[in-house]
Amino acid sequence: MIKKQFALTLILWCSLALTGTGSFLHAQELTVYDWNEVQTANPDSIFAISFEKDKLTELPEGLAKFTSVKQLNLAKNKLSELPDFIFTFDSLQELNVTKNKLCRFPIGVCKLENLKRLLIGSNDIASVPDCIEYVHKLEYLDLYDNPIGHLPQSMMRLKNLQKVDFSGIRFNKEFQKQWTEQLPNTELVFDSPCDCMN
DSSP states (O other): OHHHHHHHHHHHHHHHHSTTTHHHHHTTTTOOOOHHTTTOOOGGGGEEEEEETTOOOSSGGGGGGGGGGEEOOEEEEEESSSOOOGGGGOOOEEEESSSSEEESSOGGGGGOTOOOEEOOOOSSSOOOOGGGGTTTOOOOEEOOOOOOOBBBBGGGGGTTTTTTETTTTOOOOHHHHHHHHHHHHSEEOOSBBBSSOO
16 A cells, blocks of 8 residues: 555656656756767767857757757857757757857747747847747746847747746836736746836
C-alpha cells in the first residue's frame, strides 16, 4: 500500500513539473551541447545547443542544419540580429537571446509556432510586434530590462501565456493596471510604478 501511494505521489509530482512555467524543457532532461561538441554530430540527434558567453557577433552558418533543436541558448553574446534560418526551426520550444545587442524584436520569432519560452531581456527593444499572437503556444516571455514603450493588443490572444517579466522597465500605475486587467490569467512581473507618462 505504501509503495502504491509513493508511486502515485511520484506520478502526480512529475505531471505538475511538466506543466510548470519554468520546468517544461528541464523535465525532458535535454542534454545541452556547446558548438564545438556538435559540429560533427548527426543534426537529428541534437536537441539543445548553447552559445552562451561565446562573444559572437553572428551565428555560424553550420547551425542551419540543426533543425531538430528544441532549446537554443544565445545569451550573453553581441548579436545585433538573428539569421533567418533560426525561424525555420519548427521544433524550437525555448529561445534565449538575453543580453545581446538587439535593437528590434526579431520579427521572425512570430513564425515559431511551437515556441513556449522566449527570453529576450537586456537588449535595446522598444516594442513587441503585433504578430506575437501567432506564437500561440508561448507560456513565458522575458522582456526584462528593455526600453519597452509599446505592447500590442494582440498579446491578449496568447491564451497559454502564463508569465511575462517586465522587471527593469518603468511603467506607470495606469499602464500596469491596464495590462493586469487585460491579462488576468497571466502573472505580470512589474517593478514599482514610475510617476511618469505612458
